[in-house]
Amino acid sequence: MRKISIISQKGGVGKTTTSMNLSHALMLAGKKVLMIDMDPQSNLTASLGLHGPGLTGIDSVLLDQGDINQYIVNLKNGLDLIPAGDKLGELEFVTKGGAERGFRLEAALRKLKSKYDFVFVDCPPSSGLLGMNAIMATCEIIVPVSSDFLSMQGLSRVLGIVQYIEEKLKRKNKKWIVLTRFQQRRRLAQEVKEKVYRYFPRLVLATSIRETVALAESPSYGKTIFEYRSASRGAQDYSDLAKDILNGERA
């Protein structure tokens, strides 16, 4: 079971877009995939069409020791989701419990009954306890980098944090970088791509996800790109990215 966090401290770089579409692409490639929404904003949950007050999910697991298996929502054959839940934001303010608070998701994942090939954890754009739980619970991280200066800054920062955690806890996470919202004709996008390839050659995944309006539209229908427009370039890019992940494919 490959457990992967989608992490970046920069906002709006495509963490949620990648979580939902890469997961569905892997399911279409025959894999059994679980997505977990670790963002109190519930963007992943809403993007997949689940709304409404009183929604519960990973918040009950992390705050009230709920059984993780009770909160799995089956979306399709081979694609499941654990929603964020309305109370997830409270985890950041839990003061009792010391270091254990950072390992609650890891403990919960060990109790999963179903055999998944992939577990993806969509993270919020911040570095508190939620992101910490995701890093501790997974063995791989994907950092989406959108093609601009501040996103590049965020990349160095998050890799630094992960490295610090790895040294402190003597553990190694596999790291991947994916270029997102890529606009071929923008010089800035080409400059960022070239810099990322130069500084992190062994981490960059071969496929860049191009900026295409269908990827921005599909969440408003509660659909992934494959449900919304399966012949689009966005669907093609995420299918190719899934192959990269399956092959451990670097650029």
Added chain:
Amino acid sequence: MRKISIISQKGGVGKTTTSMNLSHALMLAGKKVLMIDMDPQSNLTASLGLHGPGLTGIDSVLLDQGDINQYIVNLKNGLDLIPAGDKLGELEFVTKGGAERGFRLEAALRKLKSKYDFVFVDCPPSSGLLGMNAIMATCEIIVPVSSDFLSMQGLSRVLGIVQYIEEKLKRKNKKWIVLTRFQQRRRLAQEVKEKVYRYFPRLVLATSIRETVALAESPSYGKTIFEYRSASRGAQDYSDLAKDILNGERA
């Protein structure tokens, strides 16, 4: 002195881009402006060309009761900045102090010696103590909404939070919405614009900021759009937005 927070829980909607460029536009219109970087990611600080470890700023004011006047960096005649500082992220984890922790920025602003026409507070994409301090310290908020589904969701959420605070503390903040990263030809952008105008007619500012690559490029040079490309559409849009703010101009 108009004190304005730039707030949204959605990442990457243009809070920082708006903070730096609207501030500079107002200074060019003859106003004396102070920007405060309340994001531990220091994006505003870096976008204006200030880098380097050991940078101190509003973190020292909020965590160590530093004198706010000591941390003002004068960028131009009429345009000042208080950097975030490396330790700003620690504020979210301060547990001693109860409700007072949410009012530290407000207390600090009262000690400002210089007479500013505008104070802008750039906020992180989250709703913890940093955002709380910004809301308490300012009398107006601007919520940038980029032209997509998740950004619209974030808008309702943040307006709900601000309303809740207003009821609890019996105070009224003036609220403004600005459409950002607007792409005329995208149907989704037109749909979001039309929805925002319909649901919040008295809050939307007349000028939408168009998506233009120069706005994404200028931070990599440590420059605002006016320093980088003063004849660009991005500069025009932020100049027009400054006029809207000066006139209390709604759409």
